[in-house]
Amino acid sequence: MRILRAIFILCFSLTIISLAACGSAAPRIFDGARAHRTHVIAQTNFGARPTGSPANHATGDYILAQLTEAGWKTETQEFAYRGVPIRNIVGKQSEGRGPLIILGAHYDTRARADQDKTDPNAPVLGANDGASGVAVLLELARVLDRARLKNEVWLVFFDAEDNGDLNACALIAPPCDETRWQWSIGAAYFAAKLNAKPEFVVIADMIGDAEQNIYYEQTSDKALQEELWKIAARLGYTREFIPEFKWAIEDDHTPFLFRGIRAAVLIDFDYPYWHTTQDTVDKVSGASLERVGRVLQTWLENK
Numbered sequence: 103m104r105i106l107r108a109i110f111i112l113c114f115s116l117t118i119i120s121l122a123a124c125g126s127a128a129p130r131i132f133d134g135a136r137a138h139r140t141h142v143i144a145q146t147n148f149g150a151r152p153t154g155s156p157a158n159h160a161t162g163d164y165i166l167a168q169l170t171e172a173g174w175k176t177e178t179q180e181f182a183y184r185g186v187p188i189r190n191i192v193g194k195q196s197e198g199r200g201p202l203i204i205l206g207a208h209y210d211t212r213a214r215a216d217q218d219k220t221d222p223n224a225p226v227l228g229a230n231d232g233a234s235g236v237a238v239l240l241e242l243a244r245v246l247d248r249a250r251l252k253n254e255v256w257l258v259f260f261d262a263e264d265n266g267d268l269n270a271c272a273l274i275a276p277p278c279d280e281t282r283w284q285w286s287i288g289a290a291y292f293a294a295k296l297n298a299k300p301e302f303v304v305i306a307d308m309i310g311d312a313e314q315n316i317y318y319e320q321t322s323d324k325a326l327q328e329e330l331w332k333i334a335a336r337l338g339y340t341r342e343f344i345p346e347f348k349w350a351i352e353d354d355h356t357p358f359l360f361r362g363i364r365a366a367v368l369i370d371f372d373y374p375y376w377h378t379t380q381d382t383v384d385k386v387s388g389a390s391l392e393r394v395g396r397v398l399q400t401w402l403e404n405k
């Protein structure tokens with residue numbers, strides 16, 4: 103994603119014996135440590151995952167396998183952008199139950215660490231910028247209590263978010279030219295092809311920083327943000343979910359906003375390792391993933 107402008111105004115499963123005894127599955131609660139050790143590590147073990155690379159494709163296959171294992175119906179949406187194959191991945195749950203809610207995250211990583219002072223041509227590993235949002239969505243796929251959902255829910259894993267403003271010579275695919283890539287290519291395509299009109303779209307991006315500060319984002323739907331931040335406050339996350347506007351960010355929520363859909367991005371843009379080679383697993387904490395995951399779980403299960 104990119105900054106539009108900055109203003110400085112700044113599982114464990116809960117074992118409920120009675121439920122287990124009568125044969126129902128015990129409700130689960132989002133486990134951030136599990137999300138980190140399972141999904142952040144699995145993604146970063148593939149290496150950098152820029153769009154069109156074998157590691158990107160392997161990550162997509164991993165997401166598909168995890169969704170299937172968790173009992174979600176899966177679909178892919180494939181197309182090409184300047185000759186590079188792009189693949190969005192969708193997990194669907196509770197189809198037809200109620201208005202559609204989409205949670206999204208990008209799974210590609212930036213092809214070049216252009217904010218890195220010493221190694222700007224290296225790729226970004228994307229432990230936070232990429233893997234953290236995906237890890238939250240995959241852990242949610244496992245823990246969401248489907249019996250409590252009153253909405254149809256899609257988890258959408260967008261490709262090709264994070265090469266914006268890089269020119270094609272910096273990327274892996276020919277032909278080499280100086281034309282810059284756009285941001286959120288996967289999300290823009292997805293939004294353009296969408297037949298349904300979702301009630302809400304919430305994107306999680308760069309939310310795993312151990313020093314977590316999530317502010318309202320200026321372009322996002324205000325009422326939707328207020329609703330999510332109120333849940334965060336009830337869960338005791340007042341230090342990390344700060345109900346003040348700070349950054350304005352173009353991200354995967356943007357194409358939905360352009361289509362009149364209520365959308366928001368959860369993003370912690372106060373991350374010193376953004377688009378550097380230092381965006382590594384040690385910067386991401388399970389506790390941070392857990393806060394975001396539990397806010398989204400509480401929101402979806404009580405809507």
Ligand SMILES: [Zn+2]
Pocket residue numbers: 103212231264377
């Ligand atoms: Zn990025």
